[in-house]
Amino acid sequence: MSKGNRKYTPGRCALSAVLLTALGLILAGVPVATAQESSPVDTSVVTDSLKTVSLLPVTDVEVRDNPNDEGGTVRISWRPSTDDSLGRVALYFIYRAVAADGPFEKIGEVTAGTFSLLDGNASDDSSYYYCVVALDTKSAKAGLTPDMLVGLPTAGPVSSSAQWFNFQRINTFVACILLTTFILLMIQQAKSGKKLFIRKIAGLEAVDEAVGRATEMGRKIFYVPGTQDMDNVQTIAGVTILGRVAEMAAQYETWLQVPVSRSLVLVTAREVVKEAYSKAGRPDAYHEDQVHYLTDDQFGYAAAIDGMVVREKPATIFYMGAFYAESLILAETGNASGAIQIAGTAMPSQLPFFVASCDYTLIGEELFAASAYLSREPKLLGSLKGQDMGKALILVAIIIGTLLETFGIWDFSRLFSVID
Amino acid sequence: MDHFAVWIAAFLTMGIVSFLYKDNPWYKLSEAIFVGISAGYWFIALFWDSIYSKFWLGKEADPFLWVGVFLGVLMLLRLIPKIGWISRWPLAFIVGCTSGLYLINFLASNLMRQVQATIQPLFGPDFGASLYAAVGSIVIVVGTFSGLVYFFFSKEHKGAFGATAKLGIWFIMITFGASFGYTVMSRMSLLIGRIDFLLTDWLGLIR
Numbered sequence: 001m002s003k004g005n006r007k008y009t010p011g012r013c014a015l016s017a018v019l020l021t022a023l024g025l026i027l028a029g030v031p032v033a034t035a036q037e038s039s040p041v042d043t044s045v046v047t048d049s050l051k052t053v054s055l056l057p058v059t060d061v062e063v064r065d066n067p068n069d070e071g072g073t074v075r076i077s078w079r080p081s082t083d084d085s086l087g088r089v090a091l092y093f094i095y096r097a098v099a100a101d102g103p104f105e106k107i108g109e110v111t112a113g114t115f116s117l118l119d120g121n122a123s124d125d126s127s128y129y130y131c132v133v134a135l136d137t138k139s140a141k142a143g144l145t146p147d148m149l150v151g152l153p154t155a156g157p158v159s160s161s162a163q164w165f166n167f168q169r170i171n172t173f174v175a176c177i178l179l180t181t182f183i184l185l186m187i188q189q190a191k192s193g194k195k196l197f198i199r200k201i202a203g204l205e206a207v208d209e210a211v212g213r214a215t216e217m218g219r220k221i222f223y224v225p226g227t228q229d230m231d232n233v234q235t236i237a238g239v240t241i242l243g244r245v246a247e248m249a250a251q252y253e254t255w256l257q258v259p260v261s262r263s264l265v266l267v268t269a270r271e272v273v274k275e276a277y278s279k280a281g282r283p284d285a286y287h288e289d290q291v292h293y294l295t296d297d298q299f300g301y302a303a304a305i306d307g308m309v310v311r312e313k314p315a316t317i318f319y320m321g322a323f324y325a326e327s328l329i330l331a332e333t334g335n336a337s338g339a340i341q342i343a344g345t346a347m348p349s350q351l352p353f354f355v356a357s358c359d360y361t362l363i364g365e366e367l368f369a370a371s372a373y374l375s376r377e378p379k380l381l382g383s384l385k386g387q388d389m390g391k392a393l394i395l396v397a398i399i400i401g402t403l404l405e406t407f408g409i410w411d412f413s414r415l416f417s418v419i420d
Numbered sequence: 421m422d423h424f425a426v427w428i429a430a431f432l433t434m435g436i437v438s439f440l441y442k443d444n445p446w447y448k449l450s451e452a453i454f455v456g457i458s459a460g461y462w463f464i465a466l467f468w469d470s471i472y473s474k475f476w477l478g479k480e481a482d483p484f485l486w487v488g489v490f491l492g493v494l495m496l497l498r499l500i501p502k503i504g505w506i507s508r509w510p511l512a513f514i515v516g517c518t519s520g521l522y523l524i525n526f527l528a529s530n531l532m533r534q535v536q537a538t539i540q541p542l543f544g545p546d547f548g549a550s551l552y553a554a555v556g557s558i559v560i561v562v563g564t565f566s567g568l569v570y571f572f573f574s575k576e577h578k579g580a581f582g583a584t585a586k587l588g589i590w591f592i593m594i595t596f597g598a599s600f601g602y603t604v605m606s607r608m609s610l611l612i613g614r615i616d617f618l619l620t621d622w623l624g625l626i627r
Contacts, residue, residue, distance in 0.1 A: 139439075236515055236518065300455045348595075388574045413540075
């Protein structure tokens with residue numbers, strides 16, 4: 001390793017992980033919440049006007065900023081009306097105002113037996129007051145007029161705020177740190193020259209054969225990167241594989257055509273193909289028209305590709321990315337035209353169609369492993385190996401958890417609980 | 421006017437369906453109209469939904485929208501060849517942010533929740549369920565375990581490990597078979613909907 005390069009040693013990786021964890025915990029401890037402390041209110045006194053329509057009031061209304069969120073939400077909870085247990089309460093109406101004396105507006109209602117509500121329409125810059133009223137069916141149907149709420153005890157003020165750290169997802173944070181550490185360790189090993197084994201993936205072994213077939217037949221290669229945008233990881237994986245396919249097409253001097261359905265994919269795919277042609281030493285062979293836009297519409301895109309396939313009869317078609325209902329329309333037409341087809345997607349509902357109508361299919365994670373497999377770059381191979389270590393840990397967790405639960409110890413699986 | 425629209429819709433539907441016979445001028449015309457109109461429609465829809473509704477009307481309330489505009493302008497620099505390379509920055513931003521966001525989402529949904537759902541008692545006094553539920557639990561645990569083994573890339577699928585991976589791919593293929601049948605049935609309902617349109621709205625044979 002050159003002197004100027006940053007070195008990732010196992011010790012440093014572990015230290016980074018510890019420091020990141022500590023940073024997260026420190027950030028979490030920063031008092032960022034500006035919500036008022038909860039304010040218990042005794043609402044046992046009810047105005048005369050309210051008595052005519054409502055049941056007994058609820059007690060101990062508490063309002064507070066909803067924790068572990070991005071702000072904008074206040075949690076209102078209360079002790080049930082004594083009439084609730086007698087079955088006389090139909091609904092609880094929840095009201096909000098920016099001043100203690102109103103005017104109040106209704107922000108929601110919950111059925112009897114529910115004693116909390118999240119107000120998701122709060123502004124972090126405002127303070128609010130809340131009141132809760134229990135009503136029977138008749139009163140709930142009639143509704144309350146604003147004057148009936150005058151003088152009603154309120155809870156507040158409270159304001160919502162965002163938190164930097166979601167403590168309910170600390171397990172996800174730990175998993176992220178572990179996985180990142182595994183990947184960094186493996187990348188370090190790959191960089192230091194250790195040979196990392198990757199098993200054969202049939203669909204990727206066939207890429208060479210598929211490009212070669214198109215060259216021999218003197219026909220085009222079609223590459224379809226799915227119908228989703230660049231904010232989808234499958235599209236990103238598809239465009240990454242496109243780079244490798246384009247490089248081979250440039251080397252073999254075979255025409256590669258990439259019809260896309262999104263403007264951002266168009267721009268990215270053009271960059272990737274252009275770079276691949278340069279890498280292959282054939283920048284002159286690249287034409288911008290090779291990557292072209294059709295339409296954003298899912299079925300319009302499918303209809304256009306179907307037409308192109310039957311008219312131009314490509315020798316090879318790749319489908320790599322995220323697909324929906326158009327998958328079978330595309331793959332079946334390609335199959336009927338006699339093209340060799342290689343598909344890859346992580347959409348569980350579309351994989352059966354590709355398996356049925358394509359020669360090779362990359363299932364789920366094989367799509368994401370493809371770029372490492374095809375390029376054999378140490379960084380990517382190390383990343384793949386690191387992910388395998390993560391999977392090994394999951395397998396161990398499943399075995400331990402299943403055994404513990406079988407023998408009646410239930411706490412282990414709670415380590416994996418994620419609350420939104 | 422409505423009647424005219426129904427005739428156009430029927431004409432284009434039949435044009436697309438004619439592809440089942442073979443590629444023909446009718447299909448080509450329908451395809452060109454479909455692609456052209458949908459591309460134009462999406463352009464207008466994105467303009468009104470994003471540029472007008474989100475940015476133009478909301479720019480005062482949310483100053484962060486200017487970040488999006490800035491990145492959009494950088495993207496348009498592709499049109500100027502000398503500084504076109506700058507358009508790679510917003511692309512890098514999108515790809516980087518997407519990867520980061522998805523990492524956390526996948527860890528939460530595909531890892532944590534999946535592991536929690538898989539961990540369940542196989543049998544025993546605390547299980548207290550029927551034989552049917554016990555078999556279901558075993559299938560879930562064994563299926564998830566062997567399926568995960570199939571997706572190991574850094575170990576050769578040989579011996580016991582290979583056998584487990586093979587069991588995993590069997591589980592996956594059986595799931596695909598069930599999913600295939602289910603989806604074909606839902607596609608049949610789409611076909612029925614289209615035939616219903618032709619027979620009811622267009623020809624008036626069903627009232």
